[in-house]
């Protein structure tokens with residue numbers, strides 16, 4: 001089972017186990033992680049699951065679709081080159097060890 005780490009804006013970190021087929025957002029919300037709201041339930045409609053992908057991992061993720069790209073423009077926190085929607089990151093065994101940084105706010 002892969003595990004990923006979320007780093008909060010205050011420096012705290014949470015390591016989260018990810019079940020087969022889950023997105024990073026699903027794993028975070030299932031385990032009650034604060035900092036991911038996921039108001040639309042993973043339908044790429046809210047941008048409240050915004051994360052910054054840590055250095056070195058971005059190129060290992062699948063490319064983002066057009067709707068994710070457009071939605072990130074409206075995210076509450078600053079959009080950066082490493083911005084992604086965590087509901088669109090399906091965690092495969094190859095992503096074991098992935099590090100995602102949480103923005104200061106999601107709304």
Ligand code: FES
Pocket residue numbers: 025037038039040041042043044045046047048049085086087088
């Ligand atoms: S949960 Fe709404 S866009 Fe990801």
